[in-house]
Each structure stands twice: as C-alpha cells, then as structure tokens.
Amino acid sequence: MELLRIFGARLRGLFRKQRLEQDLSTELQAHLEMLVEENIRRGMNATEAGHAARREFGGVEQTKELYREQRGLPFLDTLAQDVRYGLRMLRKSPGLTAVAVLTLALGIGANTAIFSVMEAVLLRPLPFPHPEQLAMVWENVHLPHYQNDQNTPAPGNFADWKKGNTTFSGMAAIGYRSWNLTGTGEPVRIEGEAFSADIFSVLQTYPMLGHAFTAEKDRSGAAHVALLGYGLWANRFAADPNMIGRAIRLDEESYTVIGVMPQGFRFPDPDDQLYVPLALTEEQLANHDSHFLRVVGRLNPGVTLPKAQSEMEVIAQHLTSQYPNSNTGVGVRLISLQDQRAGNMRRPLLMLSGVAGLLLLMVCANVANLLLARASVRGRELAIRSVLGASRARVLRQLLVESLLLSFLGGALGLAFAFWGINVLRGYAPAEQNLAEVHLNTLVGAFNLGVSLVAGLIFGLFPAFQSARGEVVGKLKEGGRESASIGRVRARGLLVVVEMALGVIVLIGAGLLLRSFVRLEQIPLGFRPDNVLTVRVILRGPRYSGLPERTAFYRQAVQRMQSLPGVRSAGGISFLPLTMQGRTTGIAVEGQPPPAPGQVPFADFRSVSPGYFATMGILLLQGRDFSWDDAPQSPFVVIVSQTMARNFWPHGDAIGKRIKLGGVNSGAPWVTVVGIASDVHQLELIGVPRPAMYLPASQDAGTGDTLRDWVIRASGDPTTVASAVRSAVWAIDPTLPISRIQTMESVRSSYLGPQQFNLTLVALFGALALILAGAGLYGVAAYSVAQRRREIGIRVAMGAQANDVLRLVLGYGTKLAVLGLAVGSLAALVLTRLVSTLLYGVSEHDPLTFAGVAVLLASVAVIASYIPARRAMRVDPLVALRCE
C-alpha cells in the first residue's frame, strides 16, 4: 500500500515536471534568501552574506539533482537516457547494426510467420458459440484386414448413437454432396453438404438470411430446398437479398432457396458452397453396413470428452452384440472439433516452430558474437564510464538497452518479413493446409514482441556480462586489448560451438525430411503420370439417370477425346488414384465358405471405361481389357489387381473365377474375373497396395457408380490439349461443367504437397542455418587473426612458414567446428525422435544424413576459417610488430 503510494507520488513527479521544478527553485531560493538575511542580521555585508549562505546551504544544483532523483522514477528517466544513447551508438556503427537487425529480422520473422499459422490452425477458437463442447464422432474400426480410427459412420450407427446417449445435447449427420449448377451463366460444379436438421442447433449457427431446415424438410420425399453458402450467394447471385424463395437448378432439378449462411461459415469443408437437407430414409437409418456420413455432436455443458467417450463406447458395444455381422470390430471415437481442425498439421507445425526456434537461437549466438567483437572496441569507453561513477549495474543496463533496441528493431522488421512470408506461404501451401485464415493479429503481434524481448535478453546478457566484468585499469591502459581479450576470445569460441551445434540439429532435421521425401517420390505409383491430363465431368440429372444414356455419353467422350490431334488415348474412372476418394465393399468369393462375423473380405472398387488402363499406363498382367461389348445383357466381368488375385486365388488361377459385391447375401450379380492389372496406389502412397477391382462402367453389377474423372494421354505436354478436350465434351453436351483440369503429375505432387511444403520450409531454414554457422565461424576466426597479428608476426619473424600459420588458424576454426559437430550430433540423436512420425523410409538416426551434415558443415567450417587464414599468412612481421 505504502509502496504503491510512493510509486504514485513519484509517477506524478514524472509528469508535472516543469511545475515541480519551479516550486523547487522557489523553495530553495527562499531558503537561501532567508540565510542571507540572517547573515546580514549577524552583521556581514551583502556579498559576504551571500557567499556564507551558499557555503552553508551546499551545492544548489546537487541538491536539486538529489531532489529530482527522489521525486521522479530515476529508472525511467535514465532508461530514456539509455535509449537515446543506445540509438546514437547504433547509428554510429551502421554496418554492425544493419547485419544484426537483418539477421534478427530473419530469425524473428520466421518464428512469427510459423506462429501465425499455429495461431490460426491450433490456437484460435472455432467460430461457434462454446466451441469446446463440439466434437466429431467417428467409427473406430479394428478388423483383421481393415483399421481406421476415423471411419465415416453408417447411418444406422448414427441413429443409434443419437438415441442412446445422455452426454450430448445434440448430434447431427453430414453427407458429402456435389452438383452441377446450371440455369444462369456457365454450368459449374459446386461442392457442398447435406445436413441433418439438427446441425444448426448443434453448431448454434443459423442462416443470416432466411431460415434453417426444419425437421419436416429433413425427410426423404420432402420438396427440394437449399441454403446458399455466402460465397456462392455473393459471387454467383450478386448478393441478391431477394434470393429467398427463388428456384435454382441443381443436377437439372429445381431447388427452392430458403436461406443464406453467414460469411465466416466454413463447415465442415472450406470449399462448401451449398447445403441441402440430408433426409435419410427409414431404410438408411437402419443400415449399419454402408459407412458414408460425418457426425458432429455438442456435449452437454460440463461433460468432458473422456466421459462422453466412455458412454459412447458402451453404446458401441451394445451395437456390436446387437448387429454382430455389421458391427463386429466397430467402436467409436470422439475427437474435439478443435483437434479435428488441426488434423495432421499439428506435428509438422510443432516441428517447424521448433526448427524456427533453433534458427533464432543461432541468430542470437551470431549477434552476441558481433556484440562481443564490438565490446572489445568499446572496452575503453565502458571503462571510462565506470571510472566516472557508473555502477556495474548501470553499465550492464546500458548494454542491455542497446541489445533490446537491436532486437526490437529486428522484431519490427521481422513482422514485415512475416507479413510478406505469410502471403508467399499462402500461395505455395497445398490446398489441404488451409492457410486462408492465417493473418497477423494481436496475438501474433504479442508473440513477435515477446520473442524480440527474449531474443534481446539472450544475445544481450552474455556480452553485457562479459563487458561489465573485467578490471578497469587494464582497459584504460593502452586500450588494454591483449589482456582483456583473452576471455572474450574464449567466449566467442563458445558461442560458435553452440551455433555450430544448433546448425547441426537444424540441418540433420532438414536432411532427414529430404531423404524421406526422396523415398516417397521413389515409391512406384503403379501408373505413369507423365503426359496425362485429367478433367472431371460428372453426369447428373434425369437425362443421365439410365445406364444406356450414360454409356452412350462415355463411349462418345472416349471416341471424341481419342481422335483429337496430339492425343494417344483416353478413358474414364469413378475415382482417380491419389485423390483420397474411393469406395470399398465387402465381397463374397464363389466356392469359399461363408466368413465369420467381422471376417468378411473387403476390396476397393472402381468403375472404368475401356482405354483407362492403357491411358494410365497400368499393365494388364493377364487376361483382357474391357470393351464396349461388355454390355448390361452380356456376362458381368471384373478385372482384379495383382494383390487381390494373390490374396483370393493364391494358386494363380484367378481368371474365370466369380465374385459378388456386398457379401454373400447381397442381391448383386456374380461377376467373372477376366483380367489381372498391376497394383496401383489408389488411396495412399504409403503402405502395401490394398486389394482392388475394376468394373466396366457400361455394366452395373451393383455399384451405382458413374465415371467422374477422365484421363487423356497426350503425345507431348498434356496441357496443350486441355481446351480441345473441353470442346470435345461440350460438343456432346454443352450443359456439363468441366472442373479440375490438371495434369496427372500435379495430382501426384499435390498428394505429396504437405510433405513438399514442410520440406521446402525446413530446407530454407537449413540453408539459413548453414549461412549463419559459416558467418559465425568466419567472424571468430577473423577476429582471432586480428587479435593475434602480433603473435603471428613474431612467429613469422622467428621462422614460421606460411603453412604453419595456416595450420594455426585452420586448426583453431576446425577445433571449434568439430566440438560443435560433436555436441550437435549428440543432441540430434535425441531430438530427431520428435520428428520420427514425419519420416518415411528413413531412420531418425539415418547414418547417411548424420554423416552428410557433418561433412557439409565441416567443409563450411574449413572455408570459413581459410579466408582469414589466408590473411594471416600474408602478415608482414615488421608491420605487425610495429603497429601496436
């Protein structure tokens, strides 16, 4: 309390300075005058009286100074002084200031940019009320041949979860949808969702215009209604407020617009543009076999995720005993929506921020080194200040203020770098790493300030202590270079070792990521992506509801595309490989005993047109390709993958065998194996290919599939045929939207996009680390040569050869580098465990990477100390001896 009052009084003292100064003068003047009067009364003359009074009073100015110190907050006063002085010092050595500020800006900027991504992806609260109550509900499937802890739930499971639980206040299902939007302007393909009516109360988010679906609308057979996403409403319909009640055409059917969702609404996918009722049928709600929903729930207030998880697990166990055929091995898993958003970006982001942090430490070491070098120049100035009465704390503070000035300047510039960097990142980031939401905000700004402060303390404290130490007299004598500098040389050496060690860690991390990326790129795809163009054309609406109409389109499309100049072949498929989409079904194999519950074999399946295999370069190992003669009335046929053939018919006699989609009791027809195709990585690159089968799109053996993605092999650059392909499609049907025009190479690289993105950033950090390590070592080697000029001169005078001098300097640099390499490698052995989940096909202790980094850094070290060594070799002993 008392302290607070004193502080308050002093603070006031800071701000009413002028007035208080006047008061002080008046008061002291009065005192002096009274003294003079008294002296005159005692009989002195006026002059004498004045002198005596001043003697008695003491120094007026000293008194005022003491008074001021008592009055204000001297800390703040002198701080302002320190800052002014510090700025002057920085201006006086512009080279050092520029280098320090620039490297600090790089280090702090990198950290700020990475943090801004972390802020958006990991930290920022979701844009829903009470977001902590929201969770995604997945099936947790553990079967001998299939594991997935985020499996899309079957509608029957969703219905039973919803009915049975007491921990959720609401649960809603979501189904993926896409449409051809026609009627106004060019036909476009739009993506969106089907929501069950509960979604609005679960998310506590409602349309900004119009109204939400009611439970009546969320029934099969109800009239078609749709909610527009904000983007679609603004772009396609010019933000027309009268859209409510209007009809739009989706897949050639009419939908009434009943509302528009608010601007920030991006759930569950950022690309969603339209929402319709899910309208699950009674039949679907009893279905536990086909798994295609996403489910989001809101927990009751106060219910924790683990508590809800354990209740849901009990429900899942009930379902398993109730439906052993479909639900054996099917559990449940809750993931908070916040964690779901972070998804698989959490680990890479933590890794990147760790690497950026190491980089900043290197920057700190480098700047500390620069400051130490300058400290030897400033030793004399500091010595004079302490002789003149500056306390050690005062000198320390002065030096720290200078460091903090540097780091805040660097931080400010770093913020600009980060701003620029975020824009660049956004352009290069793969679509799945949604960086649209990343921007600089208060939290990022605060982080930037905090990092600047910490960095300033880190690189400032070390040299400040170094300088404030040491005795004064030595420094004053003759600059005192030799004596004072030994400790400093040692300190700088230590800094370089630390820097080298940090560089080793960063570079080993980058090396490991590089090696695993190369391994990923080397995985055989099972198809040849070169020269292949792909476009998406989806047939929708009543005109294409029948198989004959669809087949007619497919046949024409393949013919027209194939006959384009520059095109070798063309074909279509339901789901392109490596696009993370596909379908899987249980199957029955003729002649094999019916499997036990939970043992039903599964296989991926795709529908294709004739020509697909040839176009993609997928080898047919046995049997034949499909032809347009594989019609609904001819025998049903299938081509199986090599893995599938091996799994089900290990004796190599797959051709001619029969299987059925959907399991023993399904109504699907038996289909005969007519060919075996080489394995393709359909869904993911990593892991063994899963059993897969291909069915002709011109037959429908119970798939209900349509062809969506078309592949065209060109004789040269596939992009040159893109517009011809578009015209070919529109020549058949001008109302069809054509989307996702890209090369197969870019499909593949966008599959590897996240890895490539991480690698690029880490490689960039690695390059910076290398430069910093080299610069640090160079600085120290050059400094030691400058310091030891005289010694070298004596050695040369005593007959040392150029080679001896070279060895002397190189030896010093190499010693530091080797020490740093050893420390860094040891630390990396421990630290790389943290990134092991981000690696593929390479051990976290990969000897090649460790050795490579060692060689790389050692060469940099040799080069960095060779340059000053050359200078040392040219030392003229006479000049060297004379100059000091």
Added chain:
Amino acid sequence: MAPPRGEVLQGTLDLIVLQTLHAMGPLHGYGIAQRVQQVSEDLLKLNQGTLYPALLRLEQRGWITSKWGASENNRKAKFYSLTRTGRKQLLAETKSWERMTALMTRLLSGTEGA
C-alpha cells in the same frame, strides 16, 4: 540513493525532522534547518540543501504534508507539518531508537570494561 558517506544517516535525519516538526509545529525548510542546527549546537554539520530530498521523501511516505504560505518576512515559503501517520511513525521510531541506543550503550560499556 544512499546519502553520500560522511553525512547524517538517512534514518537519523528522518527522525530529527519528524521530532522537530512535532515539537515546533508547521515549519519551512529554513526553519527546520535552523532548529536542527540550534538544537545540535552545531555538532551536526548539515548541508542544509540535503534536507530537501529528505523532506520530499517523508512527504511521499505520507508522514508530513506541505503547504505554500507566507514566512515571517512575508516571503513565499513551503510549510511542512506532521500528519497522523507521521506522529505514529515518530513514536515507533523513537522507541526503536531508544532500544537501539540502550543496546549500543550496553555493548560499548561492556567493551570498555573488558
């Protein structure tokens, strides 16, 4: 902000000023200085200027307050007076001072006797 060596100890000066104001009532700085010198019979050599930072310090602590007024010769001067907390403080400090001097006396006489 410790007083330069060779001068009156800070705490002592505080006590002297408080006691002076207690005895004399409101006084200006000059008055306090005169009084101190008078009482100490010039044993205490006080740079009168150093009194002012002490006065400010006491005021910041809330032990004394100040007010501008007219001196005997009608000169504008700042008058200091004791506050209630100042009175309490004086009492407390006087006690602790007495304890201290008693202790010192005992200690020093012991030394002499040895």
